[in-house]
Amino acid sequence: MTSLEVADIVSQVDSENIYRHILKLEGTRHPIDTPRALEEAAQYILSEFEQYGLTVKEQTFSVAGFSGSFKNVEASIKDGNDPELLVVAHYDTVENCPGADDNASAVAIMLEAARVLAKEGSRNVRFVGFSLEELNPAFTLKIREITRNLGLTDKHNRYTSFRTRAIMKNLHELHRRYWTTGKSQSEAFSAAREQIGKQMNEAELNYVHEMELLFKEMPANSWLGNTSDVGSVFWVERAIRAGMRMSGVLCFDTIGYTSNKQHSQRFPEGINPQMFQAQNVADPTVGNFLGAIGDVNSGKLVQSFNAQTGLDYINLPSACLQLPLNYEQMEIGMRDLLRSDHAPFWKHGIPALFLTDTADFRNPYYHTAADTIDRLDFEFLSRICKATIATLIDLT
Numbered sequence: 001m002t003s004l005e006v007a008d009i010v011s012q013v014d015s016e017n018i019y020r021h022i023l024k025l026e027g028t029r030h031p032i033d034t035p036r037a038l039e040e041a042a043q044y045i046l047s048e049f050e051q052y053g054l055t056v057k058e059q060t061f062s063v064a065g066f067s068g069s070f071k072n073v074e075a076s077i078k079d080g081n082d083p084e085l086l087v088v089a090h091y092d093t094v095e096n097c098p099g100a101d102d103n104a105s106a107v108a109i110m111l112e113a114a115r116v117l118a119k120e121g122s123r124n125v126r127f128v129g130f131s132l133e134e135l136n137p138a139f140t141l142k143i144r145e146i147t148r149n150l151g152l153t154d155k156h157n158r159y160t161s162f163r164t165r166a167i168m169k170n171l172h173e174l175h176r177r178y179w180t181t182g183k184s185q186s187e188a189f190s191a192a193r194e195q196i197g198k199q200m201n202e203a204e205l206n207y208v209h210e211m212e213l214l215f216k217e218m219p220a221n222s223w224l225g226n227t228s229d230v231g232s233v234f235w236v237e238r239a240i241r242a243g244m245r246m247s248g249v250l251c252f253d254t255i256g257y258t259s260n261k262q263h264s265q266r267f268p269e270g271i272n273p274q275m276f277q278a279q280n281v282a283d284p285t286v287g288n289f290l291g292a293i294g295d296v297n298s299g300k301l302v303q304s305f306n307a308q309t310g311l312d313y314i315n316l317p318s319a320c321l322q323l324p325l326n327y328e329q330m331e332i333g334m335r336d337l338l339r340s341d342h343a344p345f346w347k348h349g350i351p352a353l354f355l356t357d358t359a360d361f362r363n364p365y366y367h368t369a370a371d372t373i374d375r376l377d378f379e380f381l382s383r384i385c386k387a388t389i390a391t392l393i394d395l396t
Helices: 003-010 015-025 035-051 100-118 137-149 162-180 185-199 202-216 230-241 299-309 327-333 343-347 378-395
Strands: 055-063 066-077 084-090 125-130 246-252 277-279 290-294 318-322 352-356
Touching: 003 378, 015 035, 015 100, 015 378, 035 055, 035 066, 035 100, 035 125, 055 230, 066 100, 066 137, 066 230, 084 100, 084 230, 084 378, 100 125, 100 246, 100 378, 125 230, 137 202, 162 185, 162 202, 185 202, 230 343, 246 299, 246 343, 246 378, 277 299, 290 299, 290 378, 299 318, 299 352, 299 378, 327 343
Parallel strands: 084 125, 084 246, 246 352, 290 318
Antiparallel strands: 055 066, 066 125, 277 318, 290 352
8 A cells, every 4th residue: 555545544534533532431431430331431432333334242241259241342344364453442440530531532542543444444453442441340349348447438438538648649659669660469568568657547557457468369460350451351361262363452541641841751660761762752751742662572563653653644753662571571570561451462472562641650630530631632642543543554
């Protein structure tokens, strides 16, 4: 396919569609607090896929210790028996979060790319919307029960004092810091307690003790599919059992927020700006570019996406990085790079590209009630969608 033909195809991306999808999906989509909204999101994705004339499938799964079921929603363009390329995004949110950036922005890009490519055909591409990326609802209920029984939260899951709110926020930030550098969940809570235990009252210390016990029998690497990425782990394991051949995965998570403020961009431990292949990025400490990260097996995806972002009819500011590491090596001390649905693909050696605005390394509204549509950059999202379509054409 010539460059002019690709340019003509990507020109069909319509920002109005991207906006419409996010507007429709915005709102807490939580398996415990708003299960109806979560189901409505699944049905919206399904109906959009059907309108594009794609072959659509629902995959239903359950979670041990929690009543009810959940859905992964997928659609495919089939052309022969060649290995498939996947475009994936989760559609659930954390509690009390409208989830415009995380992750309606990614679902919108997936849907608009599906619409444009459905008219083209002649390639093997599958689109999958995952549920339960954010949390395991059975596990969340256990934690809520513990905090309520200790008097730390009320029936609406709000902290009962400002002081406790500050202490718990600090505790969980420390826990995450220790966990992302390789400790088990239990060890991370213990390390956090050692650091701030003297500031904590009896109920707060008892909470940490309960967390240590809860996680004690959980090995450091058992979080995937247990506490998060539940839907994608379920999907990947069954796809492998079914013998599905996958040539690569584009995983979008939290992709619509930009900032032109100095020092608005931070990086995970062990990652620095000099490691990236940058396109149209004047200052890597300014958060106005898309991050794209691949593992040791994902070089072809990294190079293709990087090339497409630099095309003059796309011109997407991006920073692409292929790490010479596999899943197990990142598990040891770089878990920040495993915090989405690309992780189960990497774990099974399947090439995957993690595409993100870097979430809490840039967006101050990440996982808050302020994650709303008015904070998103729609020109940026349009360019991401165009780069996605061009990459899928290039790779197929």
